Amino acid sequence: MTEAPTAPPKLGAPIVVANDVHVEYRTHASGKALANGGSLFKRQKGIRVVHALKGVSFEVREGESIGVIGHNGSGKSTLMRTIAGLTTATQGAVYASSRPALLGVNAALIPDLSGEKNVLLGALAMGHSKAAAEEQYEDIVEFSGLSEFIDLPMKTYSSGMQARLRFSIAVSRDHQILLVDEALAVGDKAFRDKSEQRIRDLREQAGTVFLVSHSMRSILDTCTRVLWIDHGNLKMDGDPKKVVKAYQASAKK
Amino acid sequence: MRLRARARYRGGRRVTDTDYEKLATDAGLERVGxxxxLGAYLKELWERRHFAYTLARFRIQATxxxxxxxxxxxxxxxxxxAIIFGTIFGVIMSSESRPDNFVPFLVVGVFIFEFFSKSFSAGAKSITSNASLVRSLNFPRMLLPIAAVIQQVFELVPIIAVMTLIIVGFGEPITWAxxxxxxxxxxxxxFNLGIALISARLTVHLRDVTQIIPLLxxxxxxxxxxxxxxEQVLKDKPPxxxxxxxxxxxxxxxxxxxAQMVTGNxxxxxxxWVVIGSSLSMLIIGVIFFWRAEERYGRD
Structure with missing residues (x-):
């Protein structure tokens, strides 16, 4: 339990504010829970509520780039999805100056369609006009470095290739707030360098970046502040070096 | 402002005395998601209509x-x-209720019903089967059931063409009607879009709906x-x-x-009145019903 470090100087206006965010998922328990209850009503009772976030609050100001760390299943990805507005908080709320864009590692957008079609659809879904989407197409494919494979269905891509394509689609638009959920971890060295550069560029355009990563190196390289999420709680919030050190110390125990 | 300096930790949990709600309102931030x-939502739908149209087109190309x-x-x-039902009810179990011009009658029935049933089932699955799309991108979710129905409309074109060929082949005259x-x-x-929107939301709440749809x-x-x-079967029954x-x-x-294409109907x-009334009301009910749960679609 350490004291949070004082805020670094010259910070802008609040960009993202999370106020007591709780997220509960209702999942169907399987295995034992199901085998025990044969009847329809028992099975309904098999629904388990998973409390993924248990009251997370913080505020992020213009120009900050936030690292988010924590062990698997701690609620990092849920937090990212909630900030992006893809999952709604069960209690509390997230406020932002503009709609944040999330780059996650979940499955391909539409696995049956080719990379080319996914690029176009992704660009259209993000709000590009038809003309803009076609115009952006070349840039997106070039950034992804996948032009050789762009005609193949996305389900044939490796997870690294899928992540590269998704990342390239998402950064084709300037986002004021960008959430990167381990999307960089799967790329190769060259692509990772290119993406980290792109994230730094975005940040310079007064953008705010959240980076979820298990690589402490990339957290320390790109972030000015770190949030440590532990079992759905915000355990620590502050200077990257301090938080990473405390996190690593707890992981060794 | 040194807001974060005021944070304390209690029982492994960070507690602060900052009023985040006020902070957000003062900074003019909007709640995410x-x-x-409704008006703004429909406007956004219209702005992103190319997404629904393109998705429908790509889906057809993929199949x-x-x-x-x-x-x-x-x-x-x-x-x-049509051949199966034509054989069973037109030849094997041929009865009085068999209408005149049976083949055109049957073909219109089967083909038009197919348009409804496919929109119904595709609409119901439109959110749940696109979970990864819903979880990774922000767009009005209504675009997905709309895309599903647009796909059915595209597919209707060859269906109607073949239907017309069969009807004309069986000697029905082409008229202004x-x-x-x-x-x-x-x-x-x-009407189909309204049904698709309603079933899309219901499926999100309760997956069991997909099991009921084939029965319905x-x-x-x-x-x-x-x-x-x-009309023939109920001829002698109370009106x-x-x-x-x-x-x-x-x-x-x-x-x-x-009535327009097959003589004797x-x-x-x-x-x-039923058709106009139900189309308008289904569409309006469907849009509102689906829109009201917009925030839920990413969670389940």
């Missing part, structure tokens, strides 16, 4: 390339259904007079029974198309 008012017969299946499926068919199908598209579809198939004429049948919009869509004025 908040459902837009076309997967199957050897590709686009052919769109037409072959209803033709086979045929011009009313696109109007009926446009109304039916609105079957009930509607048998009660809409696809391979027999309800209110026929009125009840005419309140079934799907029966009315089919009968109205038959007539539609009552009541059917037009």
């Amino acid at each position: 908040a459902r837009a008012p 076309m390339s997967e199957n050897r017969l590709g686009l052919g299946w769109i037409v072959i499926r209803p033709i086979f259904t 045929w011009l009313l068919v696109p109007v009926i199908l446009a109304l039916m598209t609105m 579809t079957r009930i509607l198939f048998y009660s809409s007079g696809i391979f027999y004429s309800l 209110w029974l026929l009125k009840l049948v005419e309140l079934n919009p799907i029966h009315d869509f089919i009968t109205l198309v038959r 007539e539609a009552s004025p009541l059917m037009w």
Whole structure:
């Protein structure tokens, strides 16, 4: 339990504010829970509520780039999805100056369609006009470095290739707030360098970046502040070096 | 401002005395993921209409390339259904209720019903089967059921072409009344979209809905007079029974198309009212019902 470090100087206006965010998922328990209850009503009772976030609050100001760390299943990805507005908080709320864009590692957008079609659809879904989407197409494919494979269905891509394509689609638009959920971890060295550069560029355009990563190196390289999420709680919030050190110390125990 | 300096930790949990709510309001921030008012939502839908249209087009292309017969299946499926029912009820169990011009009668029934049933099932799956899309990108979720129905409309084009060929092949004259068919199908598209929106939301709440849909579809198939004429069957029954049948919009869509294209079929004025009324009300109910749960679709 350490004291949070004082805020670094010259910070802008609040960009993202999370106020007591709780997220509960209702999942169907399987295995034992199901085998025990044969009847329809028992099975309904098999629904388990998973409390993924248990009251997370913080505020992020213009120009900050936030690292988010924590062990698997701690609620990092849920937090990212909630900030992006893809999952709604069960209690509390997230406020932002503009709609944040999330780059996650979940499955391909539409696995049956080719990379080319996914690029176009992704660009259209993000709000590009038809003309803009076609115009952006070349840039997106070039950034992804996948032009050789762009005609193949996305389900044939490796997870690294899928992540590269998704990342390239998402950064084709300037986002004021960008959430990167381990999307960089799967790329190769060259692509990772290119993406980290792109994230730094975005940040310079007064953008705010959240980076979820298990690589402490990339957290320390790109972030000015770190949030440590532990079992759905915000355990620590502050200077990257301090938080990473405390996190690593707890992981060794 | 040194807000974070005030944070304390208690029991492994960070507690602060900062009023985040006020901080957000003062900075003029908006709640993320908040459902837009209906007007703004519809405007956003319109701005992103190319997404729905493109998704529908790509989906058709994908199914076309997967199957050897590709686009052919769109037409072959209803033709086979028509052949099966034609053989059973037209030849084997031939009865009085068998209407005149049986083949055109049956083909119109099966083909038009297919448009409804496919929109119904595709609409129901439109959110749950696109979970990864819903979880990774922000867009009005209504675009997904809309895309599903647009896909059915695209597929309707070859279906109607083949239907027309069969009808003409069996000697039905081409008349001016045929011009009313696109109007009926446009109304039916609105009706189907409303149904697709309602079933899309219900499926998100309760996955069991996908199990019920084939049953509902079957009930509607048998009660809409696809391979027999309800008007002939109910000829000697009390007239209110026929009125009840005419309140079934799907029966009315089919009968109205038959009335334009197949000689010997007539539609009552009541059917037009039912069709217009149900199309408008289903669409409005569907849009509002779906929109109200907009924030839920990413969570389940």
